[in-house]
Amino acid sequence: MTSPGLTPVLAEPAGTDSGPGGASARRGPVPVAVLRGLAGLAGLVAVLEVLPHTSLVSADYLPPASETVRTLGTLLAEPTFWTALGDTLTGWGLGLAVAVVAGVAAGVVIGSVPVLRAVTASTIEFLRPIPSVALIPVAVLLYGTDLRSKLLLVVYASFWQVIVQVLAGMQDVDPVAEDTARSYLLGTWGRVRHVLWPTALPYVMTGVRLAATVALILTITAELVIGAPGLGHEIAVAQVSGAVPEVYALVLVTGLLGVAVNLAARAVERRALHWHQSVRREVTA
């Protein structure tokens, strides 16, 4: 049998292969995106700079961006800031890792066994809305201001984000793909690994992005309320001391952490989901 037409073209590296309307994104998509992102942030900074000079709000309570940034500069010079950042990142990273692993594992197991899904549905819905703040006394009771009490809150809150997304994603599998897997006897594990999981992956990515920030939020909140060391604790001290620019500088740091998390997630997504509609449309076409 002769080979049909498939001629790899190597001569033309940068094609102009974009659909009408989706122009020019090809020529170095990363720098363009970064520039646009920076433009967005610059816009925010401008708004925050101007806002305190209007009558809407007093600069005493919402300092202009320049002052926040200046305060951040002095903060960056202090070693305590870096220790606090380290503490926060540790709690956040560990908590997120545990939540994602547990959420994915539980989600995959529950999602691939219909009976389990039916049995656990009500319990999941019952437990999810229990606010982590209500668990603060429990956490303190069990672990004091230890890292573990931070972890308890972080894991509890972000676990649900992951599991709900995983469950929804596993449900999204194309029946024909599922039938294919079944007819070739892929087995439960094979089906999970090669069919259900890739299908769920876009959902999981969203779940991880949600969980990452929820974990960050809970880490900070736990530090804020319980007093475990970290950025949240620094914020609490600054708040109690009425040091408004410090508060905003620290809040800005948490925000920037969120931006960093998202950048990382997008980078992972470009690799892990390169085959998916959402990514391939933007990368290739």
Added chain:
Amino acid sequence: AGCGSSSSSSGASASSGGGKTTEVKVGIIPIVDVAPLYLGDKKGFFSSRGIKLKMESAQGGAAIIPGVVSGQFQFGFSNTTSLMLAQTKGVPVKSVVNGAASNGKIGADVTGVAVKKDSSIKSAKDLAGQTVAVNTLQNIGDTTVRESVRKAGGDPSKVKFVEIPFDQMPAALDGGQVDAAWMGEPATTIAKGQGARVIASPFAETDPKLTVATYFTSAKVMQENPDLVKKFSEAMAESLTYASEHPDEARQILTSYTKISGDVLDKLILPSWPAEVDMASLEKLAALGEEDGIFGDKKPDLNALFS
């Protein structure tokens, strides 16, 4: 990273209470009132008694009291109304040494009810029918503010209280979201810097010697480690005395655990730090709490709690 040593090891060493240095965790709120603790720590009053302090600063009682009860912290700092409340509910806590008290200066006490510069409210009497911010409802703030209103001849039942954290009060007051705010330091000083007027000093007006907060421990520690409790109380009493005698040092130590600085630091009003609790003032406070019904149908046992 994280919290360094695990709580279980420190808890164990604390309760074993040997002759060596024991690490003691104290749950505090990082405010002016706990300055003597830090000062005493710096002066070595604790280490000389074999106590190595570790402050755990939380946002409020919600985190401190469970921590003490469960043994995560050995001591905690709390306002006296909260302690009475805890006791009436059967929380096994016991106050061990004085914490902070009103300085008795009406108009320049540690807490005060502030209003906007151009407010029509001139005295506590005018608070009736107005919205007043307190940091915690059903607690020392609203009971003493009501007392001020009562003493000034107003109707305390007409005051509307809302809960706002101290640090948000200057903004809330300025933005007109509340008519008056019962503030602690440094919020009062900051608000005054922005033109607010202090129209009442509920603590001093309730009792010039009002014991506002004390350090407490759990029944368990009390029972199992009386030696530690004794040493802590002694060291704390010494610190309180030292702080009373050296207000400038106390003011200075604030920079080590808060972010208060500059002008505010200099103008800040300090509480008084007597070494002993004032039982009479506590009885008055308890009576006010009962009157406002915050203890339910129970009555705090002040002798069991504070002596």
Added chain:
Amino acid sequence: MLDVQDLQKIYTGRHRNVEALRNLTFHIAEGELVCLVGPSGCGKTTLLKCMAGLLAPTRGEVRLDGRPVAGPPPGMAVVFQEYGRSLFAWMNVRDNVALPLRRKKLGKARERELVDHALEVVGLSDAHEAYPWQLSGGMQQRVAIARAVAYEPKVLLMDEPFAAVDAQTRAELEDLIRKLWHELGVTVLFVTHDIDEAVYLGQRTLILSKSPTVVQEDLTIDLPDERDQLHTRSSPRFAELRAHVYEQIQRAKHHSGDTAPDPVIADRTIEPVLQKTES
């Protein structure tokens, strides 16, 4: 009416660049019915998408009535090869067919009439309440055809529209397309793999080479305009044309823009050719 000029399309991917179309130039006059055949993977779908304004060519251009096509032009209907994916899973058959009509604002009654008629001619009157995923492959494909028919387009691009239907239905649908073409004067470009169909249906058959693709032959089908499944297909001329196309397709599997830079021929082969089936 439809002018394809020097069209080239290169797909660039992470590890894989494919020159699907090398250099295509042809013209379709208004009201023509042209069939397009070519080896699998030669770029027929790509060409159709470029002509429909759904894909930007790498080089060259498509003109409709003299104006370059930059986006989907109005009055054009496309039946996609991936018929299953081109139906809205959340709409029943009727709504799927009616949706493009909505913006024409024809009025409820006329819309209804068009939809009913279209569903009837493709043989789906019974299934108008069903959802696409409740239909068989061939039925789904017929819904996609009905949608295009109901739309009453001026230009109709069809990508292997009868691939999933049975022989009998296929014959009926072929006649339907010819009828529509006659009655409404639609310009039709019809991609097919069925050689009989390619000969039976149109006025011209474009044969593409394998990829990188050029037009290998532009064949005029000189059968009488009045066609009929039984007689046309049994005419000697039909057999000749059929055999010729078959031969060209076999050639196309080896011929490409690389192998033979021969000029595009617009001839009509006259010599009798070998027949595939003997009677």
Added chain:
Amino acid sequence: MLDVQDLQKIYTGRHRNVEALRNLTFHIAEGELVCLVGPSGCGKTTLLKCMAGLLAPTRGEVRLDGRPVAGPPPGMAVVFQEYGRSLFAWMNVRDNVALPLRRKKLGKARERELVDHALEVVGLSDAHEAYPWQLSGGMQQRVAIARAVAYEPKVLLMDEPFAAVDAQTRAELEDLIRKLWHELGVTVLFVTHDIDEAVYLGQRTLILSKSPTVVQEDLTIDLPDERDQLHTRSSPRFAELRAHVYEQIQRAKHHSGDTAPDPVIADRTIEPVLQKTES
């Protein structure tokens, strides 16, 4: 080997109950190659799914080697009509083909060999790194075929597997299936809409009525075992059989389990019939 007994399948939906299969009974012996034709929507896919153990019948049963089929039995490969959706978008062509082989634990080298061979015979050696969505419809379909071929099944169920490929490739693939069938002794059930194919390919052709579906005819194809695109297709017997099937399919569009309760006929029509194309 494959026994279909009294098979009935009713799809129940919210507004729509469809009796896709009314009452099917037939038998396929080990190593047979049987073609299945029937009007669009008559239930061929449904039947295949029931036989593959992917769909539970409403009544009746399917037996494989005497054992009732409750789930997908081992050693069976299915090529789905919705070829595009049956490929995994997240795997390249090679992985798609290799995946079912994994659990056979044949060793890396053998697996590689099988995949390479399968891709070569369907003409996709060049595309093994590509992802399914980078391929044309016909190429996708060939990947699905390659997957089944590489799997070396004992039973092969194919649902219109050549619908999207060109005539030349189709002929090659037909010969490929016959070759596999000869060499490996696979039992094949092959759904098609192409009448020539239905006659050319198999030993028997099952013709289904329209829905509610019964077996309308079970036709033995008495062509010599040695077949060849040119000569077989031009033999008079081929033309006769072809004409017969064509006629039956036309009949099937009107005949169903409701209209005619005639017994299943397993005859071989002998009288010559009208030919579709004339030479």
Added chain:
Amino acid sequence: MTALSVLRRGLLVLGLPAVLFAVWWFATAGSADFYFPPLSTILDSFGKVWTGERLLSDVVPSLLRLAAGYLLAVVVGVGLGLVVGMRRAVRDVLEPVLELFRAIPPPVLIPVIMLFAGIGDTMKVLVIVSGCMWPILLNTVEGVRAVDEVLGDTCRSYGITGVARLRHLVLRAASPQIVTGMRQALSIGIILMVISEMFAASNGLGFTIVQFQRSFAIPEMWSGVLLLGILGFLLSLLFRFAENRALAWYHGLRRAQRNP
């Protein structure tokens, strides 16, 4: 037959919770721990606390705020998500800013919201929006990005653009993922309802729970937590009901070829 299936469903829904409650009951039966009272005590106080006028004075206002915040979050999340998901350029510009806001914990965000929205219900509703919005937004963006390209092409070639395209294609195609976001947001909404009522509130479920916690009414506090769980469960039932109607096609499609 139907009675049996109802029973089966009931068992599926209530089985595991019943087991968990039984475990809780026996684990805490003789508990003397102040913070972990016996379940019997909690249930006891549940009856006392949440049946009387509190239902009207605390639960209802909370639910109203929750409803307002949630609906607003759906509107904002889906609206913004459509724009951000459909336009690569918009996404590039807005994403960092949105991510920045998303990472700010509500307890520090609330003061800022208070600056602009005061301390009334508006503030609380906005706090709920500020948290609920994100799962909806993110899922909408991803759902919109994942719209099948053949369907997209179909719409374009038939000139289905603008609002019609949004309504008939984008929203519908993305709806399974949007609904997932809304499901996530529901429980987050309840959590934020509690958090928002920790600030400047004088009534509400969250306010009451926090007051119980502060005044060491531990069984009452647990009963409040229990109520939150029950609330979440009931709302999710409501949600499931709505979802089953809105996504009937989707569930039908996904079940299409599964064995009965």
